[in-house]
Amino acid sequence: MARNGLLIEYEYCTGCHACEVACKQEHNFSDGMVGIRVDEVETVGPDKVHLDFIPFTTRFCDLCADRTKTGDVPACVKHCQAMCMMYGPVTELVKAMESRPRSAIIAPL
Amino acid sequence: MAKSEDKVVLSAMWSAGCGSHGGCGAEIYVKDGKVIRVEGDRKHPFNQGRLCPKGLAIPQYMYHPNRVTHPLKRVGERGEGKWEQITWDEAYDTIEARLKDIREKHGAESVIFCQGTGRDIGGPITFLMYAYGSPNWVQVGLAGHACYTPRLGAMFATQGAYCVLDASQFLEKRYDSPEWTPPKYIIMWAQNPIAGCHDGFYGHWIIDCMRRGSKLIVIDPRATWLTSRAEVHLQNRPGTDGAIALGMLNVIINEELYDKEFVEKWCYGFDELKERVQEYPPEKVAEISWVPKELIIQAARLYATNKPSAIQWGEPVDAMPAGSVVAQAINHLWAITGNIDNPGGNVIARNSHGVTTYPFSSAELTYLYGEELVKKLNEKRIGADRYPMIKNFRGWVQPDVLIEQLETDKPYKVHGAWIQTSNILGGQAADPRRHYEAMKKLDFIVCVDLFQNPTTMALADIFLPAATFCEKESFRSWWQPLCVTVKAVDEVGECKSDWDINLEMAKRLATNPIKYETARDLFNDRLKDGNTDYETLAKKGGWEYPPEGHPTRPYLRHERGLLRKDGKPGFDTPTGKVELYAKRYEEWGLDPLPYYEEPAESPVATPDLYKEYPLILTTGRRSPVFFHSEHRMIPWLRELDPDPVVEINPQTAKDLDVVNGEWVYIENHRGRVKHRVKVTATAHPRVATTPHGWWLPETEGKAPNLFSTWDYNINNLTTMGNQGKSGFGGTDYRSSLCRITKIRD
Numbered sequence: 016m017a018r019n020g021l022l023i024e025y026e027y028c029t030g031c032h033a034c035e036v037a038c039k040q041e042h043n044f045s046d047g048m049v050g051i052r053v054d055e056v057e058t059v060g061p062d063k064v065h066l067d068f069i070p071f072t073t074r075f076c077d078l079c080a081d082r083t084k085t086g087d088v089p090a091c092v093k094h095c096q097a098m099c100m101m102y103g104p105v106t107e108l109v110k111a112m113e114s115r116p117r118s119a120i121i122a123p124l
Numbered sequence: 125m126a127k128s129e130d131k132v133v134l135s136a137m138w139s140a141g142c143g144s145h146g147g148c149g150a151e152i153y154v155k156d157g158k159v160i161r162v163e164g165d166r167k168h169p170f171n172q173g174r175l176c177p178k179g180l181a182i183p184q185y186m187y188h189p190n191r192v193t194h195p196l197k198r199v200g201e202r203g204e205g206k207w208e209q210i211t212w213d214e215a216y217d218t219i220e221a222r223l224k225d226i227r228e229k230h231g232a233e234s235v236i237f238c239q240g241t242g243r244d245i246g247g248p249i250t251f252l253m254y255a256y257g258s259p260n261w262v263q264v265g266l267a268g269h270a271c272y273t274p275r276l277g278a279m280f281a282t283q284g285a286y287c288v289l290d291a292s293q294f295l296e297k298r299y300d301s302p303e304w305t306p307p308k309y310i311i312m313w314a315q316n317p318i319a320g321c322h323d324g325f326y327g328h329w330i331i332d333c334m335r336r337g338s339k340l341i342v343i344d345p346r347a348t349w350l351t352s353r354a355e356v357h358l359q360n361r362p363g364t365d366g367a368i369a370l371g372m373l374n375v376i377i378n379e380e381l382y383d384k385e386f387v388e389k390w391c392y393g394f395d396e397l398k399e400r401v402q403e404y405p406p407e408k409v410a411e412i413s414w415v416p417k418e419l420i421i422q423a424a425r426l427y428a429t430n431k432p433s434a435i436q437w438g439e440p441v442d443a444m445p446a447g448s449v450v451a452q453a454i455n456h457l458w459a460i461t462g463n464i465d466n467p468g469g470n471v472i473a474r475n476s477h478g479v480t481t482y483p484f485s486s487a488e489l490t491y492l493y494g495e496e497l498v499k500k501l502n503e504k505r506i507g508a509d510r511y512p513m514i515k516n517f518r519g520w521v522q523p524d525v526l527i528e529q530l531e532t533d534k535p536y537k538v539h540g541a542w543i544q545t546s547n548i549l550g551g552q553a554a555d556p557r558r559h560y561e562a563m564k565k566l567d568f569i570v571c572v573d574l575f576q577n578p579t580t581m582a583l584a585d586i587f588l589p590a591a592t593f594c595e596k597e598s599f600r601s602w603w604q605p606l607c608v609t610v611k612a613v614d615e616v617g618e619c620k621s622d623w624d625i626n627l628e629m630a631k632r633l634a635t636n637p638i639k640y641e642t643a644r645d646l647f648n649d650r651l652k653d654g655n656t657d658y659e660t661l662a663k664k665g666g667w668e669y670p671p672e673g674h675p676t677r678p679y680l681r682h683e684r685g686l687l688r689k690d691g692k693p694g695f696d697t698p699t700g701k702v703e704l705y706a707k708r709y710e711e712w713g714l715d716p717l718p719y720y721e722e723p724a725e726s727p728v729a730t731p732d733l734y735k736e737y738p739l740i741l742t743t744g745r746r747s748p749v750f751f752h753s754e755h756r757m758i759p760w761l762r763e764l765d766p767d768p769v770v771e772i773n774p775q776t777a778k779d780l781d782v783v784n785g786e787w788v789y790i791e792n793h794r795g796r797v798k799h800r801v802k803v804t805a806t807a808h809p810r811v812a813t814t815p816h817g818w819w820l821p822e823t824e825g826k827a828p829n830l831f832s833t834w835d836y837n838i839n840n841l842t843t844m845g846n847q848g849k850s851g852f853g854g855t856d857y858r859s860s861l862c863r864i865t866k867i868r869d
Binding site: 027029030031032033035036037039040041045046047057059063064065066067068090093094095096097098 | 161162163164166173174175176177180181183184318319327328331332334335347348349351352357748749759760761763764804805806
């Protein structure tokens with residue numbers, strides 16, 4: 016069976032936290048527990064300050080098995096306000112990655 | 125988890141709960157009569173399946189153990205926190221008796237009707253207020269009425285219409301619409317769209333445009349995610365945006381980069397504007413604003429020479445000294461470059477189908493309630509006699525005048541308040557202590573809300589529990605598409621929708637009979653203007669765009685005679701043109717041309733004070749997980765933003781001997797609050813930025829603590845009474861002075 020994962024175009028991740036709350040709602044996770052977390056990365060360049068956000072799955076991520084078995088995408092992917100997350104077989108995500116600068120693939124399972 | 129929902133209801137969000145101004149389409153999943161989750165509706169053109177954290181946290185909001193779900197009456201002193209559950213009948217009987225008594229003895233104007241931010245509440249609250257007979261609709265404590273109204277007023281005066289950045293939101297096929305094109309450059313002016321859907325604009329549409337090629341020019345005192353990706357960042361001194369706009373106009377006019385054909389054909393007063401902007405050469409503006417003149421020139425050239433380009437602006441514009449003047453200057457940028465109602469420019473925004481949900485302008489009020497009533501109301505409306513722009517443009521009270529009147533009882537005493545989903549003391553009010561003292565004196569106060577908050581706890585005599593959007597019916601026409609909110613489940617406990625509460629109350633209080641049996645009758649009456657009705661819209665999935673050729677649909681309506689009542693080409697202004705020299709401002713006793721005004725408190729205006737308070741304080745930094753003062757009690761959201769945080773630069777932190785994460789005092793001559801420090805290079809070394817609306821629902825609600833609002837609400841450092849000449853703007857929400865000190869006790 017193909018191994019699935021998430022392609023994150025972090026060039027466009029705005030740090031809006033929708034993925035985290037979508038995950039909480041989907042799994043009804045209690046405080047502190049969540050399947051995805053967004054990290055803030057601040058870097059100071061010669062001419063400007065850069066701010067980037069990078070979502071990363073935790074050990075509680077099951078890629079929304081209940082949703083994906085019915086053909087839907089994980090809750091985080093659906094609700095990502097910047098539409099910068101993609102779900103699918105890792106082999107296909109790698110192909111998609113070719114044309115997407117500043118991106119990462121996460122395969123939590 | 126099993127996904128065995130019983131039904132999925134499609135509905136529009138624009139209400140307490142999700143909070144913000146957006147009109148997202150929701151899929152509400154219902155099982156056993158309860159909402160089990162809320163998702164975005166992919167078919168809805170507004171959000172296209174996406175949803176923000178606030179929308180996604182709705183189940184936790186709805187079923188929160190602290191939600192007030194029954195009518196309450198106060199049984200102790202105000203602020204004592206002693207409540208008794210009562211029936212709706214008892215609540216209504218009490219309110220009816222008290223409000224009728226006040227009206228009889230003191231006149232209907234002595235009851236003020238108070239709302240917070242611009243959600244669907246504007247419809248029901250005006251309906252009740254006019255039924256009762258009061259002219260006093262107000263956002264209490266909102267200094268300078270600094271929330272969109274100054275910008276709307278400036279746009280109305282300039283081109284007789286409101287404009288917003290064209291992100292294809294007026295077309296149902298959105299980005300695939302053949303007639304749409306993305307803006308080549310977007311000027312993001314004093315707004316962080318990532319954190320919400322300000323003024324009905326879905327923030328992430330900006331990202332959608334970026335993906336389709338739009339480049340960014342950002343004007344913001346802090347560095348942000350957007351400035352990282354911007355071609356030009358004007359990191360300005362807070363409060364100087366008016367100077368920047370005038371400097372950019374100077375460059376565009378003097379270098380002849382403006383759209384000569386558009387100006388010649390459609391603008392009035394260009395020569396006067398040209399003369400005025402000579403006072404603002406880029407060198408001078410650079411000195412005022414801290415922005416190097418090269419960047420001001422670069423921004424002006426890029427914007428003017430790349431058509432179409434568009435400007436998206438935020439609430440800080442309203443809060444500037446003379447907010448309606450700053451807004452006018454920014455408006456002139458899109459006017460002289462011909463970026464009006466063109467694809468990818470600043471498109472004219474009108475209520476979908478011409479339907480009114482929320483009648484905020486005098487024109488809409490007149491349409492719904494008649495000229496006679498509006499004229500009569502203006503005689504007693506607080507602030508209308510002092511400010512012609514307020515009298516003639518919008519049906520609201522001027523909040524800085526209100527607080528004076530509450531204290532002096534002149535020209536008449538205010539006796540009662542109906543406060544509906546508005547956390548005055550913990551949220552919008554500048555100088556909340558002053559409002560607390562003044563409002564405590566009122567004879568009778570009703571609060572309609574979903575949770576206890578500093579305002580309800582301090583002031584309510586009767587608390588009526590309101591419903592979230594999942595539990596009610598409503599409708600929305602701000603701006604597109606026309607939407608309906610569909611009730612998915614029965615109300616939690618005994619909660620009721622704002623529309624139902626106000627209609628039921630209006631029937632008891634009205635001096636003329638109310639012609640509507642149900643709220644649905646009212647919706648359908650208003651939806652007639654769009655040739656549709658509630659049932660039709662709900663059946664279609666909850667939304668609809670106006671048909672081809674409809675005047676509420678773009679583009680270039682000034683060429684097609686779709687903007688003026690007489691059907692002639694042109695704009696709906698006295699001259700029929702875009703008025704760079706605003707006849708309406710002139711008529712209202714204001715300078716018809718834009719100018720720059722220094723903030724009331726600043727290194728320039730008050731150098732002595734600046735020695736004592738050497739940081740510029742700018743408040744109201746938005747959080748993506750909260751809307752104003754809402755949501756602090758929602759665990760899924762609070763976990764992501766647990767404390768009020770002041771952002772300062774590493775150099776500033778070093779000078780102050782404070783470290784990341786440390787709790788500090790922020791103080792000035794008006795007050796002192798605690799915040800946690802975030803040390804970040806995104807902050808300017810001379811500026812401290814803070815969020816607004818902080819109170820701690822987990823702490824003691826009773827007075828004097830009132831959920832710690834006095835300890836954390838940054839508005840304790842702000843003041844009333846700086847309003848601009850128009851009555852709009854001139855607040856210190858965005859630019860005042862402070863110092864930060866270590867907590868040593």
